[in-house]
Amino acid sequence: MKKSLILIASLLLSNWSLAQWKGKEYVVEKDPKVQQKLEDWQDLKLGFFVHWGAYSVDGLCESWPIVSEDVDWLTPHEDLNAYRKYYFDLPKRFNPTKFDPTQWAELAEDMGAKYFVFTTKHHDGFTMWDTKQTDYKITNPEYPYANAEHADITKSLFDAMRDKGMMIGAYLSKPDWHHPYYWSKSFQSPGRNVNYKIDRHPDWWKNFTDFYFNQVEELMTGYGDIDILWLDGAWADKNNLQQDMKMDDVGAMCREHQPGILVVDRWVGGRWENYRTPEQHIPSESNPIPWETNLTVNCCFSYRFEESVETNVKSGRELTHKFIDIVSKGGNLLLNLGASPEGWFNAEEIKSVKQLGEWIHANEKAIYGTRAIAPFAEANIRYAKEKEGDKVYAYVLLQEGENMNKAMLPGCLVAKGAKIKDIATGKYVKYSRQGNSTLIDMPKKSGVAQYAIAFEISKVEKMAGKNVGKDQAAIDAENRNL
Known part of the structure; x- marks a missing residue:
């Protein structure tokens, strides 16, 4: 042996x-x-x-x-x-x-x-x-x-x-x-x-x-x-x-x-x-x-x-x-x-x-089998991508009672003609390109569904920046306080 x-x-x-x-x-x-x-x-x-x-x-x-x-x-x-x-x-x-x-x-x-x-x-x-x-x-x-x-x-x-x-x-x-x-x-x-x-x-x-x-x-x-x-x-x-x-x-x-x-x-x-x-x-x-x-x-x-x-x-x-x-x-x-x-x-x-x-x-389609993409975090937004393919996922983290009509995805420029879908409902949402970012309409949700809203972006033209506006200490502090 x-x-x-x-x-x-x-x-x-x-x-x-x-x-x-x-x-x-x-x-x-x-x-x-x-x-x-x-x-x-x-x-x-x-x-x-x-x-x-x-x-x-x-x-x-x-x-x-x-x-x-x-x-x-x-x-x-x-x-x-x-x-x-x-x-x-x-x-x-x-x-x-x-x-x-x-x-x-x-x-x-x-x-x-x-x-x-x-x-x-x-x-x-x-x-x-x-x-x-x-x-x-x-x-x-x-x-x-x-x-x-x-x-x-x-x-x-x-x-x-x-x-x-x-x-x-x-x-x-x-x-x-x-x-x-x-x-x-x-x-x-x-x-x-x-x-x-x-x-x-x-x-x-x-x-x-x-x-x-x-x-x-x-x-x-x-x-x-x-x-x-x-x-x-x-x-x-x-x-x-x-x-x-x-x-x-x-x-x-x-x-x-x-x-x-x-x-x-x-x-x-x-x-x-x-x-x-x-x-x-x-x-x-x-x-x-x-x-x-x-x-x-x-x-x-x-x-x-x-x-x-x-x-x-x-x-x-x-x-x-x-x-x-x-x-x-x-x-x-x-x-x-x-x-x-x-x-x-x-x-x-x-x-x-x-x-x-x-x-x-x-929201499992935006979770299992995903991989990291830069930038991974911008304010209350997180990003990931599918392992193979063009889809990018954006997650808007919401606090209790927080309702937003629109959310900005900093540094994420959606490709022309691309579609954005609310993963949980399968419904497409309206959006507009704003410089190097994307402004999306936020669906109204309550209960567990309101913890965070995950979006599927069919194709991204550009992902810019790396945790724009935050130094490392700020990112660490945010993680501790999540």
């Missing part, structure tokens, strides 16, 4: 090349199956991301309460060792009796998502599938959910989402704070990193990396077609305390079992980061490197009890505006909900994502 992996890895090395953008190098994957998968993924635009684990029992931040670091988002414990024991026992109370994977898949479809990424294991090491590598898993016979119909939660979800035609992504943490050879019991943990010197204990580290490799291989071989391996925990990297996770071996093994799979070793860069994953913010501009913003519907990735999140839930309008902004820049949105101890989601969050989905379904 090892010789096979070495051979595969050497062959794969010829499938990458380096490109430059703004003076920085990035890796381009040349494998045609990977390129096709990446192209297909970029067409999908919206993914459904779920953080779920035993931490949901108490509505805790995922994994991080057990780390010995003084960070802004955590309250320190008087006795961290005692708290860790309490935390690691949470699976004994995790019994999501209301979990229905079909219901989750229907919600994903309602919100307009085209792919699904699930936290199969977070940093705390609790495994949400029937792994053979550890007993710290959802199917442990000592835990209350072990004999449930959908006890292998990962398998149940992946099957249900595939039935809806979704791409499947497996989130997996590289570090594992429960594993005895990541945080050895011989030493105190100084933080998120391995707590011993790897060069002094290479056998310990090999034990851990073999465990990691085997868990990834289980996902690659026992859970159907996997489109994305979404890795987290960038500090577990050979350039940090020698934490070499043998990513060339892991990636080669993944491609052997799942040809064309996208591997996202996020924040690390290099050949195993097929696309970038900015977290909780939207980049200020478009770029040629495929990317995906992962964003929470409330303040946090994991579940919070209803009364603590209601004021933090992003509205349907806010989500729609952020989504359009991302689409106009050529990116994808991976939108996260945290699941409850029972196996469902907060009502206000469901309401917001369904409102987003209602808008998307009415």
